[in-house]
Amino acid sequence: MKVSSMAEMMMNGESPDILFWVGCAGSFDQRAQKITKAFASILQKTGIRFAILGKEEACTGDPARRSGNEFLFQMMAYNNIQVLNGYGIKKIVTTCPHCFNTLKNEYPELGGNYEVIHHTTLLQQLIDEGKIKMKEGGSFKGKRITYHDSCYLGRANDIYEAPRKVLETLDAELVEMKRCRSKGLCCGAGGAQMFKEEEKGDTRINWDRTSEALETGSAFIASACPFCNTMLTDGVKKNEKEAGVAVLDIAELVAASME
Amino acid sequence: MAIFQQIAFILVSIAAIFLFAKKAGQIRRNILLGRDTVPAGESGERWRNVLLLAFGQKKMFRNPLVAVMHFIIYAGFIIINIEVLEIGLDGVFGTHRLFAGPLGFLYSWLINSFEFLAVGVLTVCIIFLIRRNVLKIRRFLSKDLNGWPRSDANYILLTEIILMSLFLLLNASDTLLQQRGVGHFGTHLTGNFAFSSILHPLLNGAGNETLEAIERTCWWLHILGIFAFLNYLPYSKHLHIILAFPNAYYAPVEPEGKMHNMPDIQKEVLYAMQPELAPTGDAAAAPHGKFGAKDVADLNWKNLLDAYSCTECGRCSAACPANITGKLLSPRKIMMSTRDRLEEVGRNINANKQFNDDGKSLLHDYITEEELRACTTCNACVEECPVSISPLDIILQLRRYLVMEESNAPQEWNTMFSSIENNFAPWKFSPDDRDQWTMD
Numbered sequence: 098m099k100v101s102s103m104a105e106m107m108m109n110g111e112s113p114d115i116l117f118w119v120g121c122a123g124s125f126d127q128r129a130q131k132i133t134k135a136f137a138s139i140l141q142k143t144g145i146r147f148a149i150l151g152k153e154e155a156c157t158g159d160p161a162r163r164s165g166n167e168f169l170f171q172m173m174a175y176n177n178i179q180v181l182n183g184y185g186i187k188k189i190v191t192t193c194p195h196c197f198n199t200l201k202n203e204y205p206e207l208g209g210n211y212e213v214i215h216h217t218t219l220l221q222q223l224i225d226e227g228k229i230k231m232k233e234g235g236s237f238k239g240k241r242i243t244y245h246d247s248c249y250l251g252r253a254n255d256i257y258e259a260p261r262k263v264l265e266t267l268d269a270e271l272v273e274m275k276r277c278r279s280k281g282l283c284c285g286a287g288g289a290q291m292f293k294e295e296e297k298g299d300t301r302i303n304w305d306r307t308s309e310a311l312e313t314g315s316a317f318i319a320s321a322c323p324f325c326n327t328m329l330t331d332g333v334k335k336n337e338k339e340a341g342v343a344v345l346d347i348a349e350l351v352a353a354s355m356e
Numbered sequence: 357m358a359i360f361q362q363i364a365f366i367l368v369s370i371a372a373i374f375l376f377a378k379k380a381g382q383i384r385r386n387i388l389l390g391r392d393t394v395p396a397g398e399s400g401e402r403w404r405n406v407l408l409l410a411f412g413q414k415k416m417f418r419n420p421l422v423a424v425m426h427f428i429i430y431a432g433f434i435i436i437n438i439e440v441l442e443i444g445l446d447g448v449f450g451t452h453r454l455f456a457g458p459l460g461f462l463y464s465w466l467i468n469s470f471e472f473l474a475v476g477v478l479t480v481c482i483i484f485l486i487r488r489n490v491l492k493i494r495r496f497l498s499k500d501l502n503g504w505p506r507s508d509a510n511y512i513l514l515t516e517i518i519l520m521s522l523f524l525l526l527n528a529s530d531t532l533l534q535q536r537g538v539g540h541f542g543t544h545l546t547g548n549f550a551f552s553s554i555l556h557p558l559l560n561g562a563g564n565e566t567l568e569a570i571e572r573t574c575w576w577l578h579i580l581g582i583f584a585f586l587n588y589l590p591y592s593k594h595l596h597i598i599l600a601f602p603n604a605y606y607a608p609v610e611p612e613g614k615m616h617n618m619p620d621i622q623k624e625v626l627y628a629m630q631p632e633l634a635p636t637g638d639a640a641a642a643p644h645g646k647f648g649a650k651d652v653a654d655l656n657w658k659n660l661l662d663a664y665s666c667t668e669c670g671r672c673s674a675a676c677p678a679n680i681t682g683k684l685l686s687p688r689k690i691m692m693s694t695r696d697r698l699e700e701v702g703r704n705i706n707a708n709k710q711f712n713d714d715g716k717s718l719l720h721d722y723i724t725e726e727e728l729r730a731c732t733t734c735n736a737c738v739e740e741c742p743v744s745i746s747p748l749d750i751i752l753q754l755r756r757y758l759v760m761e762e763s764n765a766p767q768e769w770n771t772m773f774s775s776i777e778n779n780f781a782p783w784k785f786s787p788d789d790r791d792q793w794t795m796d
């Protein structure tokens with residue numbers, strides 16, 4: 098897949114409409130790479146001129162900051178803002194709610210001011226503008242899908258509707274879990290939990306959440322965050338339901354249903 | 357006799373108000389031990405929060421049935437306390453139902469609606485007592501409430517039941533004395549009131565003197581009860597009936613996901629990266645404060661106001677993924693521990709005129725690493741809290757102290773830190789492979 102980096106664009110004297118901030122999970126995690134590719138392919142199909150930072154992208158510092166390491170966070174932020182400002186970036190889209198939150202809410206007071214949107218919001222806009230059209234009788238028609246709210250999209254940034262509006266265009270049967278929207282239960286990955294074992298308890302958070310998703314009898318669990326995706330996929334495996342239930346990112350669902 | 361009652365009333369009022377003011381002053385002092393902070397967002401938006409969240413109790417309506425019941429207690433209690441104004445003036449001037457004359461028929465209407473509310477409050481208090489003690493509701497069974505906090509909740513419900521009963525009994529004996537035309541009672545004919553008149557048959561057998569004694573006793577117990585309640589508040593979770601209002605006003609109006617910046621560290625990193633900007637001489641040598649929070653005084657004053665505002669309702673913990681799955685962390689307990697420690701520091705200052713190091717701190721002695729580590733920063737606690745508290749903000753500041761001042765992090769986090777530092781990602785991948793996904 099040919100994706101231009103900012104450096105290449107600059108060399109050719111071009112500038113993108115939007116920067117795609119891929120994030121660490123999206124760049125390195127094998128499962129999340131698929132989400133990245135699905136989203137990039139949608140951008141390409143809709144003719145949006147986008148670029149990535151490529152090797153110049155670095156962790157936003159979210160896990161460092163939330164685990165308490167403010168020094169490391171500030172270092173990462175400083176460098177990222179230097180790079181972003183150096184390229185004169187105005188608009189950023191990202192498939193990771195954690196990157197989204199940090200770039201949008203925490204970089205401005207450090208000197209990084211950009212218009213930042215999450216990919217689910219962009220997808221909804223593209224659908225509204227008619228730039229994304231779904232296939233008639235797409236692969237999810239009539240299938241039952243439940244959407245898991247990411248904490249960093251939902252409560253942290255009040256984005257509840259965009260992902261649901263996108264899902265509505267799939268002609269699928271959308272069912273909500275009891276704990277949804279602002280009451281959505283965390284997948285267990287946030288706050289740098291992704292990078293360590295859980296504390297002692299009765300059960301794991303992702304198991305609890307996945308059981309709730311499975312109880313809806315859905316064939317697909319839709320996520321909007323690479324970390325939620327990992328946690329829920331793990332939960333589905335724990336329940337030995339991989340054969341019947343798939344955890345897919347909104348971008349993957351759209352990419353598979355586009356004309 | 358009357359003048360004796362007047363003097364007694366005035367003395368009791370002064371004592372009650374003085375004691376309350378003294379304790380309120382100490383609480384204010386304790387809250388201001390916290391670091392300074394500027395609440396985020398426009399004051400217009402914050403006033404909106406006061407209206408919606410504090411007066412309107414918007415968050416309570418996440419569970420409409422409980423919200424309506426709680427609203428009855430809250431509205432009932434506040435409105436009925438208008439009656440306390442009359443009681444107070446009557447007490448000072450030795451009058452009886454001072455407002456009855458000037459207000460005319462409106463007076464009966466008012467007292468009737470107060471009685472209506474009183475019965476509402478009474479009923480809901482009974483339901484809440486049952487709900488707390490009989491029904492098996494996880495957040496009320498929690499060990500967070502063992503000991504004093506559980507009794508506190510019950511005491512206040514019982515007190516409200518008693519106060520409301522006294523109010524009704526007061527009206528019942530009063531109106532009966534009016535009917536009998538006894539003494540000054542005969543000169544204020546307010547007519548019977550909706551609910552207290554139901555109690556008349558109970559009192560009919562009593563002679564005039566007994567009835568007058570009942571009326572006086574109810575009047576005194578009612579007002580003493582209210583003074584006692586006032587002075588009990590500062591020691592109780594019920595302080596929220598006052599502090600919920602300023603707490604809603606000072607709650608940050610910004611996305612919940614945003615963490616507080618640490619300008620000290622921001623500057624240090626800037627100077628490390630661009631040494632030419634670094635100050636020289638004295639300014640360079642200025643020592644920095646603690647990074648993160650170890651004790652209550654390292655938190656900001658909003659965190660401490662939060663601690664005093666907490667209703668100990670446990671809505672936060674009931675939504676907390678860590679708590680739900682049996683981890684030690686309970687955001688309610690974070691708030692209760694913060695208040696307990698702050699009170700302890702306050703007592704220390706009362707005794708020594710200043711804080712004498714007691715070898716204890718909020719971190720470790722009150723809140724353990726294990727609790728702090730379990731938080732996913734999911735904001736469920738913040739979202740649920742009906743009185744605009746952020747337990748998460750405290751957790752994150754304590755985590756900062758653990759990591760930056762004590763270098764105390766689980767091994768996996770240290771690995772993550774060094775990966776971010778060296779590989780620019782939380783895992784040990786080569787930064788050169790960051791765009792590898794575009795290749796295949």
Ligand code: SF4
Nearest residue numbers: 676731732734735737
């Ligand atoms: S932010 Fe932390 S304490 Fe609050 S609900 Fe989530 S996990 Fe629990």
Ligand code: SF4
Nearest residue numbers: 666667669670672741
């Ligand atoms: S922090 Fe808020 S939600 Fe939690 S117990 Fe206190 S008042 Fe209730």
